[in-house]
Amino acid sequence: MIKSLVAVFTAIFVWNLTAQAEYTITLNNDQKQYEIQPQFVEQLQDPAASYTIDQVSSPLFAAKFKATGETMLRNTNRQAAYWLKLRIINHTDKSQQWLIESFNFRINEISCFLQTDSGFTEVVEGDMYAFKQRSVGHKNFEFLLPNDRDSIICYLRIKTKQPASFELFIRRFDAFTTYAIGEYFLLGIFYGTIGIVALFSLLMLLSFRKLVFLYYSLFLTGFGIFFMCQDGTGFQYLWSDMPIINAYSISISRLLMLIPYTLYFCEFLDIKKRLPLVWKAMMIWIVLRIVGAFLPKENDLLLSLVMYYDYIPFIVAYLTAIYSYSKGFKPALYFTLGFSILLISFIINSLRVACIVESNIFTAYSLNFGAVLEILFLSLSLGAWLRIIIQEKTVTENINKLLEEKVQERTAILQIQNTIINEKVNELDTLFYRLSHDVKGPLKSIMGLANLGLIDHTDRENYFRMIQSSATKLDKITSNFLQLSNAKQFDTEDLSSINFRKLLAEVIENLRYLNEFEKTSIQVDIEQEGEFYSYKNILYPAISNIIENAVKYRHEQGISSTLYIQIDSSSKKATLTFTDNGIGINPVNSQHIFDMFFRENTKEGVSGTGLGLYIVKTFIEKINGTVTHTANPANETIFVIEIPNALGVN
Known part of the structure; x- marks a missing residue:
């Protein structure tokens, strides 16, 4: 315990001796820089910042300079100026330039007073002065020391309004330039x-x-x-x-x-x-x-x-x-x-x-x-x-691209639908116009003949015969339009097993009322393998219209009228071929024969609405089938109908 107390008092005594002694920095050739130890630097606070160098360097003020013993020099009073006293002993080669550097470059004003034979020289720097006023063009404050003296007395006066610490170094100029270049780099x-x-x-x-x-x-x-x-x-x-x-x-x-x-x-x-x-x-x-x-x-x-x-x-x-x-x-x-x-x-x-x-x-x-x-x-x-943004952007772009494709697809579909609708509207306009026109003709004829029959009693039988012809024509027109209506209201629930032999016999039997039907020789060749499913209410009028046209447009003289019907049915599809040797179809009109109200030939004594083949095409396409027309070298008219087995499709 006693030894510890002795050690403490000894340390205090040594520190007091050091504090009372003048702080001296000795420069040697083997060392390039020296840190000024703040605890040993003698300093003087100038409360009103009014002291001059002559005052502080006088013997009267010598005793007022004291070392604080603190590890940091700072301005505890921001209104005061602080004077620091340094004694520098230069034992180095006099060709070497030394300088004092202040690390704190935010000091408002720092003055360096160097003692000469005639007094003191003063160099003033600080951040309240233009940069060009500095001794060395460096961001810190540097003051050059005379290299022709062995002993240098230096006073530093520091005045700044903001809290600041004073870190000071003495450097040899070559060490300073090396350090400065590295720092700026x-x-x-x-x-x-x-x-x-x-x-x-x-x-x-x-x-x-x-x-x-x-x-x-x-x-x-x-x-x-x-x-x-x-x-x-x-x-x-x-x-x-x-x-x-x-x-x-x-x-x-x-x-x-x-x-x-x-x-x-x-x-x-x-x-x-x-x-x-x-x-x-x-x-x-x-x-x-x-x-x-x-x-x-x-x-x-x-x-x-x-x-x-x-x-x-x-x-x-x-x-x-x-x-x-x-x-x-x-x-x-x-x-x-x-x-x-x-x-x-x-x-x-x-x-x-x-x-x-x-x-x-x-x-x-x-x-x-x-x-x-x-x-x-x-x-x-x-x-x-x-990466997250790019991923989100990529996802967004893909979604937008997909949406754009969908929009384009929907737009294309809408355009197609709009075209179809316009075609259907035009078709309906034409249909209603022809319906009113074709119905109006026979009705007026019936009304006119009826009036004549009332007036002329001598030829009533002829009038009734003509009225019957007009009524037959009117019945044909209404039948065709009824068939069109049935095609538009096609119901997929009417699917049934088709026996082509039985169906064809039924169609031929119902067409025997046609004039000169008996003058046409109909030959049938049917090969049906297994059950075939389709829609009878579609096939019946389609077959009926083709056979009716073959009978109506046969040659009147010189040639024996024939109609050859060949049907090949399998589990996948059925092919119906109708070949007749009638008056034929002009190749020029071949592409129009399936159009609504198109009549390729007008034969004396034969009337028509121009809807027969249009009805055939409409009906067959409803069940995903096709109908085509060709002519062979013998100038025979050939219609080919191909329809799928609906059971396989479903």
Whole structure:
């Protein structure tokens, strides 16, 4: 116990001796740089910032310079100026140039007083002066030391309105240039990466028309400007002749970074849809943050509150990303990792700015390190999100293509249906016109003959015969139109087994009433294998019309009229061939003989409606069959009907 107490008191005694002694830095050839130890530096607070170099260098003020023993030099009183006293012993080759460098480039005013034989020389720099006033064209503050003296007395006067720490180094000039070139090279890569990703996001915006790419590009731009304000390159390269911007650069750049960032993560994670209350809260945060940017920054408490207030979007982004990932949004994983790193680096940087932690290479460039990793993870996140978007877009395009094909298909069908409807309407118009015309003729004839019969009693038998002829014609017309109506109202339930021999005999028997029927020789050849199913109410009128035409349009003289009917029936189909040696059909009219109301021949004493073959074609097509007409070298008329076995079709 006693030994421990002795050790403690010894350490305190040694520290007091060190604090009372003048802090001296000795430069040697074997070392290129020296860190000025803040706990040993003698400093003097100038509360009113009114002391002159003559005052502070006088013996009266010598005792007022004391080492604080703290590991960080900082301005605890923002209205005061701080004087630092350094004694430098130069044991190096006098050809080597040395300089004092201040890491903190955001000091408003820093003056370097170097003792000479005639007094002190003064060099003034700071972020309130134009950049060209600096001794060395570098983002930090550097003061050249005389290389012709063995002992150098240096006073540094520091005055700045914002919280600041004073990190000082003495470097040999060649070491400084090597360090500066490497630093600028890395910063160039850093800003180049940010610029490339920001530009790429704009290209993605043009390709995909998604606001998330615009917000991300703006965020990266604000991020880059914020870093340039943090490391001094913004003042060096962007507004070197306008130092007044330095007073507001940090607060403005934080705003340019945080607002697009908030909009970006809200859009990326679809907060407005998934968590509408959180989205409203972040919009309110943006409004309040813009208002806060115009508040005075002299108050340390207010400055701290603003700093902590800026943590809100990072924390919200972190929590909502975790929530989105838990709900199945996979890209949120990379987003969470990226902004976790960024949040940590942002906290470290904020603590450094507030002088809570010491400024060094790690804390000074913590945001840079965090940003590089954050960009890496956000690129992975956007890549995963893009894959989802592309997949959704591909699915949407396929659906749209399918719908477009369906629409085109339906449109084509509608056009066909419309054409068919128009044809049917025209057909009906023609049908009704011919019906009224053909019915009107026989009716007028009957009415006229009836009137003549009432007047002329001597020739009533002839009148009755003519009335009978007109009535027969009228009956034929109504029968044809009735057959057409039956074809239009075709019922598939009337399917039955067909015995072609029996059916043909029935048709021939019912046609015996035709004039000169007995003068036509009908020969039948039927081969039917197995049962054949079709529609009798369709086949009967079709066969009847063809046989009737063969009888009606036979040769009157010189040739014996014949009609040869051949029927071949199998389990798949039936072929009915009708060959007659009548007056024939002109080949020119062959393509029109199945048209409605077309009459190819007008034979004396034979009347017709022009519907017979049209009815045959209509009936046969109703049961998926075909009817064709040909002529052989003997000028015989041949009609061929092919119909499928309906049992096989069904």
